[in-house]
Amino acid sequence: MTKICVLAGDGIGPEIVAQALRVLAKVGERFGRSFEIENALIGGCAIDATGGPLPQETVDKCRASDAVLLGAVGGPKWDDLDPAIRPEKGLLGIRKELVLFANLRPAKLFSELRDACYLRPDITAKGLDVMVVRELTGGIYFGEPRGEELREGKRVGWNTMIYHEDEVRRIGVVAFEAARKRGKKVCSVDKANVLDVSRVWRAVMREVAAQYPDVEFSEMYVDNAAMQLVRDPSQFDVMVTGNLFGDILSDEAAAITGSIGMLPSASLGSGGPGLYEPIHGSAPDIAGQNKANPLATILSISMMLRHSLGMAEEADAVDAAVEKTLAQDYRTGDIMQPGAIPVGCKEMADAVLANI
């Protein structure tokens, strides 16, 4: 029995997770697998129920599972809360508790959705299949000291971008290992022309690269990388970078594909359960209206099957079903195209189920 801890969260989280779990159940039926689902609270719904975004019970349930599926957290209802107990703290907290230091975000352009891509056809003709490997538990999001105060009557805020060489090395290894299973290219992204922390990053990443002579290695400043992603994304296979730059670049890579409603992600540590979630947020503007695209969450199930549960065949079946559903022209609003069949969140999942 495989144990999955499900953190549906806020906004569209419960809708998309419910549909993804139907797909998981169908996979179980077809391949003779049984999945035990344990639900737990995170984010705004956890604040409402317990006063904090990450109850200890949630952490315990996640630790006792083989993998964690997360919907999304946050929404306007909680925007004005003290930053220390905002919904996003639950997300940062669970990553920290499970020591999920590596975030793998594939940004792939499905051929059926080529028209939705923001780039010119001559650029996308060369292909877009980038994996951004982002360091997740260090860097400026966690660095101390941090704070805000009044200095001579003026507001001042500060954070610290800090990386220990061990943190750089372990994310480097994840990136090079990922590249070995893909296009055998790693580009390390930093700001070594300005930041001391990036010079340490760069030195350590070169040491890791030396261990992988079969993988082509390059380095790029983050400003150039942001530009190259839109000029010619086909030059990239795996991009590895720190927490802040990775946050931005992975969203950029995702956005140019045309729909953040299509993209899954995996957060992995060394041992222990991995966490799988769509890259988009809780989309409060469409929550509760059966408008959300469930495919990113369904593809997160596929990544979970592949990376945490050792069920590659099952994962292939989910991927193939999603591709077939797109080929059958089913589209939620976010990926709508002229002449396509408009469907809601549940109907999109129905179509995927029928294709498994």
Ligand code: NAD
């Ligand atoms: P968002 O990703 O929630 O929404 C951005 C836009 O994309 C919206 O127009 C939304 O309707 C659309 N969209 C997102 N997912 C979609 C889907 N599956 N199908 C169709 N359309 C979709 O980002 P935002 O508006 O900046 O943030 C909303 C809330 O989500 C905020 O509270 C934010 O803090 C939170 N957030 C959470 C996560 C997470 O849980 N991992 C990530 C980002 C933002």
